[in-house]
Amino acid sequence: xxxxxxxxxxxxxxxxxxxxxxxxxxxxxxxxxxxxxxxxxxxxxxxxxxxxxxxxxxxxxxxxxxxxxxxxxxxxxxxxxxxxxxx
Numbered sequence: 382x383x384x385x386x387x388x389x390x391x392x393x394x395x396x397x398x399x400x401x402x403x404x405x406x407x408x409x410x411x412x413x414x415x416x417x418x419x420x421x422x423x424x425x426x427x428x429x430x431x432x433x434x435x436x437x438x439x440x441x442x443x444x445x446x447x448x449x450x451x452x453x454x455x456x457x458x459x460x461x462x463x464x465x466x467x468x
Contacts, residue, residue, distance in 0.1 A: 392462055401461050409454040416446045 394402070420443045427435040 394462065398461050402458050405454060405457050405461070409450055413447055413450050417443060
């Protein structure tokens with residue numbers, strides 16, 4: 382256990398950092414939900430029109446958007462952990 386702490390010490394977050402990270406989580410959860418709603422609406426339209434290829438493209442777009450937003454969130458959270466200003 383001691384070796385683990387030496388290799389990657391536990392970082393103590395301040396109350397302000399915790400609050401900022403919670404705000405980021407909330408903001409990005411909303412962004413992801415917004416994209417899901419928009420793309421699922423498109424997928425329903427494509428399904429009604431029988432456009433299976435477009436449904437697959439929209440599904441891939443949703444996965445890509447989710448990954449992109451998750452990566453953005455993690456980058457911003459890391460900046461908060463390091464005590465840097467949010468951008």
